[in-house]
Amino acid sequence: MINKNPYIPIPMKVIKIIDEVDTRDIKTFRLSFLNKEDEASFKYLPGQFAELSIYGKGESPIGIASSPTEKGYIEFTVMRMGTVVPGTVTSALHDLDEGAQIGIRGPLGNSWPIEFLEKKNVVVVGGGFAFTTLRSLVNYILHEDNRKRFGEITVIYGARNPGLLLYKNELAAWQKRSDIKTIITVDKGDESWQGREGFVPAVCKEIAPSPQNAVTVICGPPVMIRFTLPVFFELGFSKENILTSLEMRMKCGIGKCGRCNVGYKYVCSDGPVFSLADLEELLRDFATYK
Amino acid sequence: MTDFKQIENNLKKEAKKLLESAEVPVVLAYTRGYDEKHPMPFAAKSVADVEKIVFNEYCNFNMARYIMRFPDAAKIAIAAKAADSRALVVLIQEEKVRREDLVILGIPASGMKDPKTDQLIDSRTTGGLYNPVEYDILLGEEIRGQKTVSPYAVLADYEAMDKEARWAFWKGQLDKCIRCYACRKACPMCYCDPCFIDQNKPRWADKAPQSPGNMMYHLTRFHHLAGRCIDCGECSRACPVGIPLYLFHKKVAKECEEMFGQAAGMKLEDKPVLVDFRVEDSDQILK
């Protein structure tokens, strides 16, 4: 807990805003702490999230995109929502300029199970905009202090087209490294696209990561998850070794407001990371896979 | 007047016939709740369900509320008392349901009671009609010769109040509101999705149950029901804190009737008064 009162956000300053994609509706916000003591107490792990808060608009739970190994700031990648119901907070975030102040509450939720992943091969599968906490995880593992604790790292990341890939510079850097296997794919390339074309499930099938001492971490749109899971079952991954991150409408983020339950677990405080074995146990109002 | 038991039997008989014919997959009626005094709205979907149908003096729900729950049903049969039938008429006028998709089982009833207070639900709290205005099959004898009181007679006390007294009255009443939204959910005419009060762009009022938001919610809702409210009184009976919403609705209905010469939900061929106009409407109404 970072604040005496868990409902009151701490102030942060937007120090950098990066436009991630061609469509200009996804931006990465780099935030720095205004108070030193807040920074000291904000200890997080990849996979956790925080409530971004804009007074007058509301709060939005967003996964932390930076890695705890990056010091001095935290990053969030936010998409401007609003097809059916206008995304009040995300729109307001997108309208911010560098130098603005916002509030955040966090870190919240569990994280990717770092201890469980140690000494194992990690297959990271991401689709589209859901790559944020996976990026955090990959950067965490790739950090020189941590790299030795993990086995082989394979990243399979896909987007609809090249313009929609997040973190393009980082992806390029990963592709140059020898201690990580990075496969980038797009559903459909353009004239300048040199890389791979194809849907994420098909690429996973082609790459066929070995289930031997391996864990896969999957995050992406429901349709991608639905078709990717059978591929990993076929490859021989057990349900305990398939991890994913859920989202639900949240308000408090600390398991009090009673909104984000899936079965008897709250996504905000018991999740958002669940293994497929955990999920099987829970009663869902809807099924994104099966 | 046909007694309630007889109506129940007729209702069962007709429901059975309709469900057997397979032409009508849903019959909207009433069933026993946790005791006799607390019946529940009920959707009979098979012949086996027919036995569960009941009708007694506490079956005062407006069944028109449920008519849009069955988008897949080719035809719906519905047990309709006077107020329910008027609600159906408005829904038909507003093209929420088609007349040919309904089998209206009309129930002439007087002596309905509110289970909370055991008081008669008569013209004091509801429209003052005993016979449905629109039906296919009437499940009992038409009620004639019953003393009819103007549904607006109950407004006398309220109309006698001066402006400040009216404000004090409504402010006091509406401040009690806990915003459970039972009034709009019980109302057969409140079918908007989303309701204006749930919109977040623009946000008309805050969510907290305090005076400004309550005022906005109720005043706008009174407005939205102007010329459409068929005076079933469900909103007031649903209210857990006992706000007499029916008084305001009745007053608006009375005024609409005086200004535009038409009561809501009486004839299929009418249009609700606020989606209609006459060139010869007088500017005097704006004074």
Added chain:
Amino acid sequence: MSFEPKILGIACNWCTYTGADLAGTTRLHYPQNLRVVRVMCSSRINPSFIFRAFQLGADGVLVGGCHPGDCHYNTGNLYARRRLAVTKKILEFAGLEPERFRVEWISASEGNKFAQVVTEFTAQIKELGPQQKLKIDELLEKI
């Protein structure tokens, strides 16, 4: 200090707003208490606008539209007439002050009438004093 009311004007684009323009270009004087919002037609006015205006501190609301029969969209103001009549009644029934809400038909050529209505209405609202009943005090006044 004398009471200077805040009056919200909601004017239809085709008649009243143009009429207000005319009043301006012909240098007619009228009180500056009116803030005008332009809408495409008087029938675009949602009754909630009026309730909300009073909540946000308006002392009066003046709606202007085309004369019945002259609507740019043929029938818009005929619907508006019925609707706004009901709005006025609702204000009355709730014990609010319907006299703070006024509807006038002002055509594009009636700059004079516009100035006259605004002058009259402002004087009337001044007489009535500040609108207190619906105004949201809590957030507007103290923090």
Added chain:
Amino acid sequence: MLKKISIKKINDLAAALMEKGTLLAPVKEAAGHNFAEIKDPQQLDLDYYNTIVSPKTVFLPQKEDFVRYETAKPVAEAQPVALNIKATFLFGVRPCDAKSFQIMDIHFHASGIIDPYWQQRRDATVIFGSAFDLDIPAQDADFYQTLGIGAADPEGSDVFMVKKGEDLLMKAITPQGEEILARLAMLGEGKPADKKYFEEYIKKGSQHQTRNMCLDPQVIAKKLEDIFHSGEFWQAQSAACLSCGICTFVCPTCYCFDICDDTLFSRGVRRRVWDACMFTDFTLEASGHNPRTHVYQRLRQKVCHKYSFHVRKYGVISCVGCGRCTRYCPVNIDIYSIIQDAMKA
């Protein structure tokens, strides 16, 4: 410690409590009683069955302001709203409602984060429980016996009160109760006969008949999990449900809330407000996706949350059988009947 006071002098007791802090007790309103602050000792009224809205309003008010801000100013300048907590006496809580506080405590203490608003109010409040009158049969809607709560169950109260003829017997149950009773000089000492009466009343209370079925939390939790995906069952149960918020708002163990900003021009306040899982937009996400679009899914959520999820997560059923949801439901949906049907399903 057993004390007593003549019911005729109950207003003196009210006056004494008002001197020491805020006194909250059932007050008669148009539609029935509700807990409210007693401003005049004469207002104290023992002639009620139970309140419309449960006393959870005392610890979890429908509206709780967190922070006030001006949108034009930096976030750091926002002002948290101070909780002006005063010693509070919650008078006349029925046994089922007193039990509900303990159930809510579990939730508000869970996952390592204690809700500060709930806890501070809870700490400052002394609960005067009051037995149901055993001479009056329980209302049809009630079923607290099913949940193992007696009509004169002192659990959850700091002081428990029982009427004996013209007297009100008051027994301290907790140290806080002892303390406050010791400070009330107008109370007389309970005689051995009173003590006996009190003990017997409590025993008799557990026999006081409400609707009752044999309910094992683990069994019902499992049963509901089994039928969770039975659309037919839930659709039939929810056929009449209007999806309004009455049942959750009057419920003593419903805690779901929304956090929302109320802003006018540049000034605003962030607050929490009760929300209800029965509302359509409860789970509506900004993307437009809503996992619970149907009425049956929402009713299922409510019932399963109370009787299954809560059992799985915290080990207890989140219901005390006070019967409010049934009593105030506009279409007479009865959670007891749903549970009964679920057991048979």
